[in-house]
Amino acid sequence: MVTADMKCQEFVELVTDYMEGSLPAASRVDFEAHILECDGCEAYLDQMRRTMQTIGRLSERDIEPKALARMLELFNDWRTQSDHRGP
């Protein structure tokens, strides 16, 4: 009777706690048992995982060339000031 209590509506609120490994053991057992018997929640969990993967493919590595040039200038100034540094 471990699964009787968990409703799908509760399941969707526990997904992050589950994925983060922060569900208490008893809830984890209920959660996993629920996945086994509920196709909708199995699909939901899978959608959350794919959402994460898809977000992970975005990247934020863009820096405007002007900003980068300014930072490199800062670095040069810093290097020149620190004349104790070797070549």
Added chain:
Amino acid sequence: MAGAWVGAVETAPPRTGEAKIDAGQVVDRGALTAAAQLHRLRSGDTGEFERLVVTHHALMCRVARAYVASSAVAEDVVQDTWIAVLDGLTAFEGRSSLRTWIFQILKNVARRRGQREARVVPFSSLMATELGERTLPSVDPERFIPPSDHEWPGHWLWPPRQWEGGVEERLLHAETQALMAASIEELPPAQRTVLWLRCIEGWASDEVCLALEISAANQRVLLHRARSNVRGSLEALLETS
């Protein structure tokens, strides 16, 4: 201060790992790489600094933006942070990762700037506002069987579908990526920042908690709301056409 850095980097092994180079010993590659990177930065290697800036700058602007009133001020904060990083490089002891250290400096610079401008919203109050808002459910309640039902209250009425076949392919389309980026932009700032750090930058949760000074529980709440929101937008897109 002059000259101290050479000895410091070469004699003191990083504290976090077992970075012993003796044969047969475990070598913590991460710690060695970090030590080498630090060494190059300290000795004025422009390429190394450029890599560091390219890796972190945009995200730093994003995090700074959570503290200050405009993107322009955020850019200033980040620039001041890089200056502080360079000035502190000699004294940096490698107790935390370079990244964690940089973001801690960023947070301090942003906060000081915020106090000066007085119209700035610190991350903690952004977060308090977001967490204090009435919690929207992760999924529209209409999709569940209503509580009045005797047999299956709270179970799916309109369950989500498996994303497979054509839907799966569409996840990779530029259109989908653009929608996702847009739906992340629309998130409240604290949610957005946590999501970026965790999912895009791949930070561990304790690192995020440290950088943003939030509790693990609050971090999870923000992450959960952000993820649930973005999933909902994706589902709507993928299942409409």
